[in-house]
Amino acid sequence: MTHPWSNERIIGLVGPKGSGKTFLLNALLGTDPEDLERLLQEDSQDDPSVGVVTWRDIDIALLDNLDQEALLHAADALIFVIASSDGVDAQTAELWQRCVDEEIPRLVVITKLDDVRADMDETVAVLRRLFSEGPELIRLTMPVLDDDENLAGFIDLATTEIWDWTTPDLSIVNSDPEHVALIADAREELIADIAMISESDGLTSSVVMGMQPSIETIIDALEEASIGGYAQLIVGHGLRENDITVGTELILDLIVDALPDPSLRLTPVVASPDGSAQLPIDADPKSPLVAEVIHADMDSLSLVRIYSGELRKQLHTNNGLVEIQEITEITNNLVWISTDRPLKQLATISLPSKPLIIQDVNV
Ligand SMILES: Nc1nc2c(ncn2[C@@H]2O[C@H](COP(=O)(O)OP(=O)(O)OP(=O)(O)O)[C@@H](O)[C@H]2O)c(=O)[nH]1
Numbered sequence: 034m035t036h037p038w039s040n041e042r043i044i045g046l047v048g049p050k051g052s053g054k055t056f057l058l059n060a061l062l063g064t065d066p067e068d069l070e071r072l073l074q075e076d077s078q079d080d081p082s083v084g085v086v087t088w089r090d091i092d093i094a095l096l097d098n099l100d101q102e103a104l105l106h107a108a109d110a111l112i113f114v115i116a117s118s119d120g121v122d123a124q125t126a127e128l129w130q131r132c133v134d135e136e137i138p139r140l141v142v143i144t145k146l147d148d149v150r151a152d153m154d155e156t157v158a159v160l161r162r163l164f165s166e167g168p169e170l171i172r173l174t175m176p177v178l179d180d181d182e183n184l185a186g187f188i189d190l191a192t193t194e195i196w197d198w199t200t201p202d203l204s205i206v207n208s209d210p211e212h213v214a215l216i217a218d219a220r221e222e223l224i225a226d227i228a229m230i231s232e233s234d235g236l237t238s239s240v241v242m243g244m245q246p247s248i249e250t251i252i253d254a255l256e257e258a259s260i261g262g263y264a265q266l267i268v269g270h271g272l273r274e275n276d277i278t279v280g281t282e283l284i285l286d287l288i289v290d291a292l293p294d295p296s297l298r299l300t301p302v303v304a305s306p307d308g309s310a311q312l313p314i315d316a317d318p319k320s321p322l323v324a325e326v327i328h329a330d331m332d333s334l335s336l337v338r339i340y341s342g343e344l345r346k347q348l349h350t351n352n353g354l355v356e357i358q359e360i361t362e363i364t365n366n367l368v369w370i371s372t373d374r375p376l377k378q379l380a381t382i383s384l385p386s387k388p389l390i391i392q393d394v395n396v
């Protein structure tokens with residue numbers, strides 16, 4: 034049986050105020066650039082929002098403006114959005130530390146690389162100093178400028194290919210010798226870093242023997258380290274003329290390839306209402322229903338994450354029986370529901386026949 038959630042990723046966007054979270058979300062969704070600036074001006078842009086983009090058959094749900102606790106419950110992984118021109122605030126640094134402690138998978142996107150003050154090398158160095166306690170931070174890309182000094186694309190340090198957004202459609206081309214020379218140090222550093230933490234014997238021994246590991250070996254090791262939480266990958270993003278967003282497809286690939294399949298994560302630990310232990314639940318539609326209200330509005334519209342089972346018309350929640358009036362599916366395990374009375378945020382929901390209580394959702 035294919036797992037109901039294995040073709041989904043729920044990703045939360047976090048980072049300092051104004052770092053470009055909503056902008057990045059819309060770039061990833063493919064929002065028409067002409068609508069984007071107007072959208073960013075609207076008051077409603079601060080409301081909790083969920084957008085879904087399907088990339089290589091994976092439904093990626095992106096969450097923006099959820100409060101931090103809700104986000105940590107709801108998301109399978111976080112993207113830290115850091116503007117190259119602005120740096121990191123204390124709250125973001127604290128959240129990073131919490132992700133280290135709770136082993137929450139994450140990626141880092143450095144934004145606004147088109148800004149005249151942007152310096153990706155410097156931002157990477159700042160992040161490494163700031164986040165030195167946690168797993169290794171590994172930078173995957175370097176910005177490429179065109180003849181007019183505008184952001185044109187990124188060099189992938191693992192493959193040495195250039196992702197070029199100056200053509201009408203994104204093109205991925207081999208870099209010329211001049212580029213290869215320019216990135217030699219950064220690439221060497223990437224290979225040394227990944228060899229140090231990789232569990233791949235092939236990679237470590239080829240580095241020790243002074244040989245160039247194959248591109249496949251490097252990529253496998255990077256993805257494995259990111260999925261396993263030994264390394265956090267850093268990539269860039271920015272804007273070029275005609276409102277073309279640069280770096281977007283690379284980030285979508287990384288979400289699919291370098292973040293863990295949520296179906297492989299443990300479902301929340303659950304107990305009976307009397308506190309007695311339950312067997313571990315399985316994230317199966319036929320299992321007992323275990324769900325959580327991620328976000329609740331005054332007008333009884335709630336964002337709900339389903340961990341196992343299926344939603345029915347009537348729900349037994351921590352604060353009593355609730356009738357569902359409408360369900361709008363976002364992905365298999367994320368839905369908006371409207372109910373006859375408001376739900377409490379982070380309240381848990383369970384089936385009446387097999388009541389379950391979520392004890393700890395930080396799994
Ligand atoms: N030039 C340039 N501007 C950007 C980029 N990303 C975001 N911006 C601009 O930066 C401003 C803030 O971006 P938002 O996406 O609203 O930032 P945010 O992180 O959602 O902000 P809050 O929701 O207030 O925390 C907007 O005016 C964006 O147009 C980028 O890559 N390049």
Ligand SMILES: [Mg+2]
Nearest residue numbers: 054055078079
């Ligand atoms: Mg925003």
